[in-house]
Amino acid sequence: MKAQGSAMLTAPERTDPSSTGLPETPPTPVVRAWFVHERFAAFAASSPGGIAIEDSRHRLSYRQALDWADALADRLRAEGVGPEQVVGIHLDRSAEAVVTMLAVLRCGAAYLALPPEYPEDRLRFMVRDSGARVVVTGDAGLPAGLADLAVAVPVGRPETSPRPASAIAPAVVRPANLAYVIYTSGTTGLPKGVGVTHANVANLVGEAQRYVRFGADETFLQLSPLAFDPSAVEIWGALAHGSRLVIAAPSYSAVDELPSVLAEKRITTLGLTPPLFHSIIEKRPEALDGIRQIMVGGDILSAAKSRVYVDRAVGRGVPATLMNVYGPTECATFVSAQSMAEVPAETTRVPVGPPIAGAGLYLLDEELRPVGLGEHGEVYIGGKPVTRGYLDRPGLTAERFLPDPFGTEPGARMYATGDEGVLDERGVVAVIGRLDRQVKVRGHRIELSELEHTLRLHPDVRDACVLLADAGSPREQLVAHIAVAPGAADDVTARLAAHAAAALPAYMCPGRYVVHQQLPLTHTGKVDRKLLAEWTDTGPAAGSTGGGTPSEPLTAAEELLTAIWRKNFESEAIGPDDDFSALGGTSILAIGIVADAQDAGLPLTLVMHYKNPTVRRAAAALATASDRGTSDE
Structure with a gap:
């Protein structure tokens, strides 16, 4: 059985480009190679002067980028790098990367x-676990903790003279060879590496795809962190089709600069997480008016906010596509796409859409049978997007990557996502939650058990339970409930925050800690997560002064900023000396604070906000900037 009216959706139902509202992508006769790096080389030969990569320091043509890459490849080969080997890239988001x-x-x-901003212990684990013997780095070299694990190879500088066409012989690579590795949060307390093959990447951005239009007249913005799989769509969706790739700044200034970058660089294709898309639509919807293709994925997308973008495009009489994209890292980023122009604003469960070309999307019961209309099941993914599995974890790979009873290829496998879905009246899958304890925080996938394992390693902790609070709102944050050990220090929450920051990426660190003498238990002796989720006695976040009356009178700017902070955090327990990060502040909350401040006449920027993370410091920076006539304090 297949849709409609079935829980099995396969790619052949998606071959008509008119179903997405997009024009059919014209063929590219010059580029027919299977591998994305060969496609890049073909464009370097056919359009050598075309701009390939652009960031704040570089503007590289396809030929210049290829020459630089080949010079670096020579140095990598001298270190013995070849197929099935993993090479680390210790660089910020940049042309060099x-x-x-x-x-x-x-x-x-x-x-x-x-990522250079990751804790050193996590980077050491990733290097060891992946078997990376070589790491490419910038001028600063490798941190001391990595220098004893791998050979550092400098990225170098752009080549100043063209290299002979025969200077580098292409390696013999097969579609099943690894192309890249991405680490995801793990249930055992350690991250796990997912091995993505060349065949996976080729399907993701191949000429058969219609979730967006690929072509030389597109300009993609590379905004996703390099350690997350959407970056593959941004990078190879552009460079395998002769497009221009504009790379956003490597820090929080990327969000601050986003509206101006979109306009100045004439971005046509953009990927966003739902929280960032929602925030822009709420605060600065006009910033997206020039973007004709937007992919939003990684969390639940609002149909009402999507309609704002669609209606603005219709009102201007310009073609624009907004796609709700769905898929896990284990299936090479995206496996389905839903045009939001087809979804009414009042829709509460946005469907994940039909599968992309080459993919299979199944909703199955516990016996792996397709469910019927209105029934719930687990989402399984089959077809070409299914990756190799987890590096050196055959048991876990066998558990999650199962034989595909619906596949047509010998040895076909399907991936058990752990997502719970329901089949709506049209026979379309809508994801409604998880069947395990995995959560999404601002588009980042997190296994709560990994956080709990890390916290339990601290000597002041007897037990830990981490929950996601205010999911889907700008105040979304991880809350850690801690049962402290006898004799725990008075400043245990500050110690735990430092402990987490030293072991976990920033997006995985709890924004609030709640101390208990003992965690509440159910009648079966398990931690009562439902009770903890309803817990109201949280107290102030670490670093909060708890509001109250300030010791010094507030200036007019301080009063205004305090009111703005309290509005965005939805809490009156915030004082002028509270630290934004310690309060559990997120990038989405920062965008709201900055937008509200600007609407109130204060020339606050995200850069200024993050450099001055309290109300009092931000107000002082605004005063200083006003005296100097600048806004970059």
Whole structure:
């Protein structure tokens, strides 16, 4: 059985481009290679002067980028890099990082992003676990904790003279070889590496896809962190089709600069997380008016806010596409896409949409049988997006990657997502939650058990339970409930915050800690998570002064900013000296605070906000900037 009226959706039902409202992508006769790095090289040969990669320091043509990549590939090969080997990239989001990815693929190897802002212990684990013997780095070199694990290869500088066409012989690479590795949160307390193949990438951004239009006249913005799988769509969706790739700043200033970058760089194709999309629509909807293709994925998308973008485009009489995209890292980023132009604003369960070309989307019961209309089941994914599995974890791979009874290829497998779905009256799947304890925080996938494991390693902790509070709102944050050990220090919450920050990426750290002598239990002796989710006696976040009467009178700017902070945090227990991060502040809350401040006449920017993370410091910075005639304090 297949849709409609079935829980099995397969790609052949999606071959008509008119079903997405997009024009059919014209063929590209010059580029027919299977691998994305070969497609890049073909454009370097056919359109050498076309701009490929642009950031704040570089503007590289396809030929210049390829020459730089090949020079780096020579150095990597000298270190023995080849197929099925993993090469770390310890670089910020930048032209250098993308060129390095290209160089690694030209060697036949697989790349692994190692974000410089990650804690050193986590980077060490990723390097050891992946078997990366070589790491490409910038001028600063490798941190001391990595220097003893891998050989550092400098990324170098753009080549100043063209290289002979025969200077580098392409590595012998097969579709089943690894292209890149991405680490996701793990239930055992340790992250796990997902091995994505060249065949997976080729399907994701291949010419058969219609979830967005790929082509040389598109300009993609590379905004996703390099350690997250949407970056593959941004980078190779652009560079495998002769498009221009504009790379956002590597820090929080990327969000601050987003409206101006979208306009100045004439971005046509953009990927966003739902929280960021929602915030822009609420605060600055005009910033997206020039974008004709937007992919939103990683969490639940609001149909009402999507309608604002669609209606603005219709009102201007311009073609625009907004796609709700769905898929896990284990299935190479996206496996389905729903055009939001087809979804009414009052829809409460936005469907994940039909599968992309090459993908299969199944909603199955516990016996792996398709469910009927209105019934619930687990979402399974089959077809070409299914990745190799978890690096060196055959048991976990076998548990989650099962034989696909609906597949047509020998040895076909399907991935058990753990997502709970329901089949609506049209035979379309809508994801309604999780069947396990995995959560999404501002688009980032997190296994709560990994956080709990990390917190339990602290000597002051007897037990820990982490929950997601205010899910889907700008105040969304992780709350850690802690049962403290006898004799725990008075400043245990500050100690735990420092402990988490030293072991986990910032997006995984709890924003609030609640101390208990003992965690509440159910009648079966398990932690009562339902009771903790309803717990109201949370007290102030670490770093909060609890509001109250300030010791010094507030200036007019301080009073205004305090009111804005309290509005966005939805809490009166905030004082002028409370630290934004310690309160559990997020990038989405920061956008709201800055937008409200600007609407009130204060020239606050995100850069200024993050450099001055209290009301009193922000007000002082505004006063100083006013005296100097600047806004970058």
